Amino acid sequence: MKLKTKLIVAFMSVMILPMIFMTVVMHTFAPREVGELQQLYMIVVFITTTMLIYWIYRSVSLPLAKLQKAARNIKEGNLDFEIRQESDDEIGQLCQDFEEMRLRLKANAEEKVAFDRENKELISNISHDLKTPITAIKGYVEGIMDGVADTPEKMDRYIKTIYNKANEMDLLINELTLYSKIDTNRIPYNFTTISAKDYFGDCGEDLHMELESKGVEFTYRNDMEEDCKVIVDPEQLRRVINNIVSNSLKYMDKPNGKVTMEVKDVGDFIQIELGDNGKGIAAKDLPYIFDRFYRTDASRNSSKGGSGIGLSIVKKIVEEHGGNIWATSEEGAGTTMYFVIRKYQEVSIDE
Incomplete structure (x- = not known):
């Protein structure tokens, strides 16, 4: 039942229905009996009002307590919980919206963790693959500096190797740059x-x-x-x-x-x-x-x-x-x- 409907029912129960009841009583019973019935009426109204207030309070306070606890969990970074919609009123819909927000936040958090892990792996892979040709280039350059390449044939082979290793590095860097553009949808396609x-x-x-x-x-x-x-x-x-x-x-x-x-x-x-x-x-x-x-x-x-x-x-x-x-x-x-x-x-x- 919607919260608005509950309030209307409460209003009808506390105000309108008693008025109708008293009108019927005054036209039906004697004045002495009416006084006794008024006392009974006050007791019934008090009990009814108390029950209605408790009913409305419970239908609002319990979901709000859940939402308060959920908000506290989210603030602390805990997204592993569930908010169940136990009514179809406005508060229940708010619980459902809160649950959808939690699921979206959790999905975004998991996606960020996966993205960070992949980026770390990418950096590790690229670092390793760049280190290999750099080590080879340093070795051949040192060979040239130390005079190991003492013939034209050796010098030519060393220079070609250095050139090939530099090309490997260039390809890795280009691949990384292209991947970055693709991952952020920044490739300028020319169809x-x-x-x-x-x-x-x-x-x-x-x-x-x-x-x-x-x-x-x-x-x-x-x-x-x-x-x-x-x-x-x-x-x-x-x-x-x-x-x-x-x-x-x-x-x-x-x-x-x-x-x-x-x-x-x-x-x-x-x-x-x-x-x-x-x-x-x-x-x-x-x-x-x-x-x-x-x-x-x-x-x-x-x-x-x-x-x-x-x-x-x-x-x-x-x-x-x-x-x-x-x-x-x-x-x-x-x-x-x-x-x-x-x-x-x-x-x-x-x-």
Whole structure:
């Protein structure tokens, strides 16, 4: 019962109903009997008023006591409690609103704890992965300073190694900067309508040249029609493909590495498949490979390095294109990454 209704009932019980009762009594009973009935009436009114006041007080005071205790818990940072709505009046609705606020505060607090933990892990990972090339650069520079590189061939090899290690550091820093922009939704996407066949064909040519120089066999297939178009950010979507292929090369454990790329028409979507014949991913790890900071090799001594955010960046970019990404894998046989993006379809003015 609403609080307003309770007050109306109390008012009716204390004021209006007694007046009606007295009017009926005065017109029905003799004056002597009316006096006795008035005394009885005063007793009944007192008892009724007391019970009504207690009823209203109890319906207000108990929920307020719960809210006061809840507010004290929140002030002290304790959010592990529950406020139950035990009535459907205004106080009960206030309890429900208070409970929803508590749940939201708890969710925000848990999200902040998770965010802080992930940031600490990111800093730890990046620090470790930056330390490795920095140590190598210092070692080779000291070798040059001490005269260890005493031949042109050695000097050339030392300088190339220093250059490669500096590139590794640059890639890590760029990855961290990109992740920061993605995580705060500050990537300036430049979407444009382009031919799917031409765009992915260019990506395939670039991959062929890159992989050939690394001794990796590359196979490309594109079944798209010439007039099929997509709305994408060419630079960011190319980053998706490059990140996936780089990940394949990082975990390639066979002397004759193979990478495949296939573009398919799947109705309203275009599906891109990027496969390899690497060491594969364990079934227990497969559901988590797109999570931030997740690494299938938990050891920081792994020579593979990596901050653990490469595939999470890939997932974010694909989803920002309105698509989806997933993977299949078999240990010892290889991994295939799939992602889909929607085709561009012109809509008539009438539609």
